[in-house]
Amino acid sequence: MVRKPITQRIAELDERRRVLLTRLGKQARARDTRRKILIGALVLYRLENARDPAFTSRLREWLRAELPGFLTREGDRRLFDDVLISAPAQPNSDREEER
Incomplete structure (x- = not known):
């Protein structure tokens, strides 16, 4: 079994980190959007009822x-x-x- 060079392993880990940070950012934006929708729904509900x-x-x-x-x-x-x-x-x- 041939081991990957350290520089290649570091590059792969850096890419994995970038992918995970992107996913984390998407989750944060989705959560923020959901909060905005819910607070807006509450305000509209209070205006209508x-x-x-x-x-x-x-x-x-x-x-x-x-x-x-x-x-x-x-x-x-x-x-x-x-x-x-x-x-x-x-x-x-x-x-x-x-x-």
């Missing part, structure tokens, strides 16, 4: 203040038209019934 109208209102106002500076592409801005464009105030039927 206002269990706490005061919180939902504050969240919507915060997004209106922050999103325009964060979104750089026009196509991205259009995705959030429903959040960025003020909806007309709708009467709260629960409050009217209390009066």
Whole structure:
């Protein structure tokens, strides 16, 4: 059995290290993307299902203040038209019934 020269073994180990670092980077990006998707889903859920109208209102106002500076592409801005464009105030039927 012929042993590989040390320089060849080092080169193979370097290549293996590069492959593993690439895989690690892909895993980190996938995890980061998943976290962004989940936090976005939570925010959209809270906007659409206002269990706490005061919180939902504050969240919507915060997004209106922050999103325009964060979104750089026009196509991205259009995705959030429903959040960025003020909806007309709708009467709260629960409050009217209390009066």
